[in-house]
Amino acid sequence: MSQLKSPKAPPAIISVDGHRRPIRVVIVENHQLVSESLGLLLDGQRDMAVVGQAASVAGAAALPRMLAPDVVVMDFHLNDGTGHDAALAMREIFPSTRFVFLSRDGGDDARLAAIEAGASAYVLKSSPGSEVIAAIRNVAKGGSLIPPAMIARLVSRGKDRQHMRGSLSAREREVLQLLADGVPTRQVAHRLGISYSTVRTHVRSISAKLGTHSLVNTVVAARELELVN
Numbered sequence: 001m002s003q004l005k006s007p008k009a010p011p012a013i014i015s016v017d018g019h020r021r022p023i024r025v026v027i028v029e030n031h032q033l034v035s036e037s038l039g040l041l042l043d044g045q046r047d048m049a050v051v052g053q054a055a056s057v058a059g060a061a062a063l064p065r066m067l068a069p070d071v072v073v074m075d076f077h078l079n080d081g082t083g084h085d086a087a088l089a090m091r092e093i094f095p096s097t098r099f100v101f102l103s104r105d106g107g108d109d110a111r112l113a114a115i116e117a118g119a120s121a122y123v124l125k126s127s128p129g130s131e132v133i134a135a136i137r138n139v140a141k142g143g144s145l146i147p148p149a150m151i152a153r154l155v156s157r158g159k160d161r162q163h164m165r166g167s168l169s170a171r172e173r174e175v176l177q178l179l180a181d182g183v184p185t186r187q188v189a190h191r192l193g194i195s196y197s198t199v200r201t202h203v204r205s206i207s208a209k210l211g212t213h214s215l216v217n218t219v220v221a222a223r224e225l226e227l228v229n
Contacts, residue, residue: 022049026069057081061089076103087117098139175202180228
């Protein structure tokens with residue numbers, strides 16, 4: 001993200017005592033270069049101040065209460081857990097803080113986990129810096145950049161995935177992953193040390209559970225539901 005500074009930044013948010021002050025931001029990011037660049041970007045805004053940084057779930061949970069951030073910019077993938085874990089830990093310290101999740105992961109599982117952790121925005125790391133800045137300003141004022149329709153869809157798909165994952169046996173998940181990796185059916189049998197007919201039986205069972213009628217459609221459905229890597 002390139003550093004940029006708004007020539008005419010919008011008014012700073014208003015504190016509870018009626019005085020204007022900058023938006024207080026904490027950054028939780030496990031890549032030092034990204035964290036430093038993001039810090040420079042946000043500190044370059046007249047209406048923002050980076051008041052703290054952490055690089056892990058443990059570090060986020062250890063931040064002092066006196067930081068009192070308005071917004072936390074949260075990386076989703078951390079070395080000792082996820083942004084979901086860090087956000088839940090931080091809510092114990094900063095109950096009124098709002099979260100902007102920043103991630104390279106655009107999958108439904110990551111977005112749903114962020115929503116479950118109370119995210120008000122989910123921004124991809126490939127987005128321009130101006131989008132991150134706009135998201136922080138928006139959520140600091142109480143807004144949300146995650147539409148209710150998207151939340152409903154993600155929750156519904158999350159329930160579908162949980163149901164599907166629960167319905168598949170461990171062996172069926174192994175077979176499905178190998179098929180999704182492009183391994184031919186006979187090679188799947190060889191790798192797993194089972195007969196070809198047994199693999200075909202597993203494939204029929206998987207297809208029935210996913211409501212598909214061909215091997216290709218089964219793999220496509222599994223990818224859409226994020227049942228395979």
